[in-house]
Amino acid sequence: MATSNPSQPHPPLEGTARLIGTLALSAAVFMNVLDTSIANVSLPAIAGDLGVSANQGTWVITSFAVANAISVPLTGWLSMRFGQVRLFMLSVTLFVISSWLCGLAPNMTTLIAFRILQGFVAGPMIPLSQSLLLASYPRAMAGTAMAFWSMTTLIAPVMGPLLGGWITDNMSWPWIFYINVPVGMLAVGATWAIFRNRDSARKALPIDAIGLGLLVVWVSAMQIMLDIGKEHDWFQSPMVVACAVIAVVGLLYFLIWELGDKHPVVDLRLFKNRNFWAGTLAISVGYGLFFGNVVLLPLWLQQFMGYTATDAGLVLAPVGLLALVLSPVVGKTIHKVDPRRYATASFIVFGLVMWMRSRFNTQVDLVTIMVPTIVQGVAMAGFFIPLMTITLSDIPPEKMPSASGLSNFVRITAGAVGTSVATTLWERRAVLHHAQLVEHISLGDGPTAQAVQGLQASGLTLQQALARVDQLVNQQAFMLAANDIFWASSMLFLLLIPLVWLAKGPKQGQGGGGAEAASAAH
Structure with missing residues (x-):
């Protein structure tokens, strides 16, 4: 394949090269989007295996999402610095490595740390896959290219819960991360074969380090506040209050800095539209x-x-x-x-x-x-x-x-x-519904007494019968809450x-x- 000048637009791909290139980019996107939904049905298994509550287990999802959100605005700057193809391949390679580390995680803290890494390196993958795919097709076929790409991103959320559930029940939850390894390696190999001589021009641009730092601080503080709040009775906890203060102050400083910087990491002036x-x-x-x-x-x-x-x-x-x-x-x-x-x-x-x-x-x-x-x-x-x-x-x-x-x-x-x-x-x-339901339950109450007697008749002790009644009340309370x-x-x-x-x-x-x-x- 001939080497071309990266400062000039590359001609569209043709035939087998375009097909393989499209499949490689789509596989990387599929893997990325799949990871936003595959863990949802596996949360109880992950939380139980690592010894935390199911609600603490939601950090597996939110940590990925927040890190992903922080890295998305950096895609433009990173593309100019490293080139679109190099950055895409680096992003996919690091995603594969972080997925493998997620599967090896021995505890929830380590898993969340690796999910943060996974989310951060995943940020550039989707926007870069779009730009590389559009550059691979003639202008007249841009709609076809994007329709194919959109279908991939719709199939992944459908497959995510199915794959996650089947893997959790029939194998073990680490495999929801391990399956990224072969897919990612194939995507990297095919991308290198097709796109290695089609990289974009590179240009050293200043990075808004202070803006990026403030972005990381306030978004992270806000998410930690939201995630630990329910475990620490919200603003009764000094830690939650501290996170709230850091988030608010960090956001204010971020807004002031970004509106005054010549090369902001986030162009807030767009909100004038x-x-x-x-x-x-x-x-x-x-x-x-x-x-x-x-x-x-x-x-x-x-x-x-x-x-x-x-x-x-x-x-x-x-x-x-x-x-x-x-x-x-x-x-x-x-x-x-x-x-x-x-x-x-x-x-x-x-x-x-x-x-x-x-x-x-x-x-x-x-x-x-x-x-x-x-x-x-x-x-x-x-x-x-x-x-x-x-x-x-x-x-x-x-x-x-x-x-x-x-x-x-x-x-x-x-x-x-x-x-x-x-x-x-x-x-x-x-909690509120449970308290309201319990107000109407006592052993002196006819239906309650009848239910307890029926449970005792089936072989349960009084304590076991009362525990069963409480379980039913709890189920009803969470149903009403949902x-x-x-x-x-x-x-x-x-x-x-x-x-x-x-x-x-x-x-x-x-x-x-x-x-x-x-x-x-x-």
Whole structure:
């Protein structure tokens, strides 16, 4: 393969080279996106094996998400410094190594440390895969390239719960990380073979070290506060108060510094654009609600409904089926239909799905649980691409990488916050419901006495019978608490609709951000 000048645009790939290049980039993206969902159904197994509570186990997800969010805005600077191909290969290689280390982790502290590393090195992979893929296809086929890429990112969340559940039940949880090793090695080898002479020009740019440091400080302090708050009674704990103060002060200093720096790590001036701030806020709050519920549902099923990890994965897996069918339709018609209409329909369907879940009870069957999960695929199809189209519609081309990075940073951070808030509120509401239910239970109460006598008749002692009654009360309390979260999420999704209409509609004939919007969707 001939070496070409990196300062000149590379010609599109052809034939087998383009096919192998597309598969290599897609495999890396698949591996990355898979890791955002594969651990969800495995949390109880990981937490139990490492001797921590299931809610502490959510750090496995949030630590990855926060580290990933912090590194996304650095992609542009790192690409200029190292070149897109070199950076992509380095990112995938380090991701494989950190995945292997996650599987070897002997305790929760070590696992979280390696998940932070894994999340941080994963940051550049998705935006770089988009840019390398677009450069591999003729301009006329950019939509086809991005449609293929989007399909990959929709299949991964479907496979994640299924693979995670099956591996946890039939092998052991470290294998949810080990499976990245062969996939990543193949992706690195194929990428090197196809793209090694297609690297971008390198240029030494100053790094906003102070801005990056402040970003790491305030985001980390905020996430630690959210994660340890429920274990330490929130602001009764000096540690939680200290984290809150550091987060607020760090954020204020970060905002002041970034607005005054010539080469900010995050270009906050983009928020002057109405469509950008309205779209970013809508997609971030919506994603936070969505991701919080995606984590909550398998926790509830496994802890209080007797589901195995595999069964919980099967319940979650259909979420992407309708999205796979409908997303190409949305992509092809986004330039004809006002994206605000698609986003509105998406939020209405999300609201309906959450309302359906708020009607669950402890006797709910598998089919009833799966119906809203399947319907949710409709909402997902109209969520990412239309909202990113709105967000990026008024951004000039030279600002597109910064805008995409900033929007993704806010969205990913919101997903981590949503997970912490959902699990915290679930626990607190369960405590409240448990106290209210217990008020109506005593041995002098007819139905309670009858239930205890029935349990004793089956061979249980009085203490065992009372423990069984308390277990049933606990199950009911957490069911009611989950209903509260689902109902509140439903209302919040509906409240996001006016926010979408604060954005300006598309200009006549505008493609809605085109391939950039589609590519930034994930």
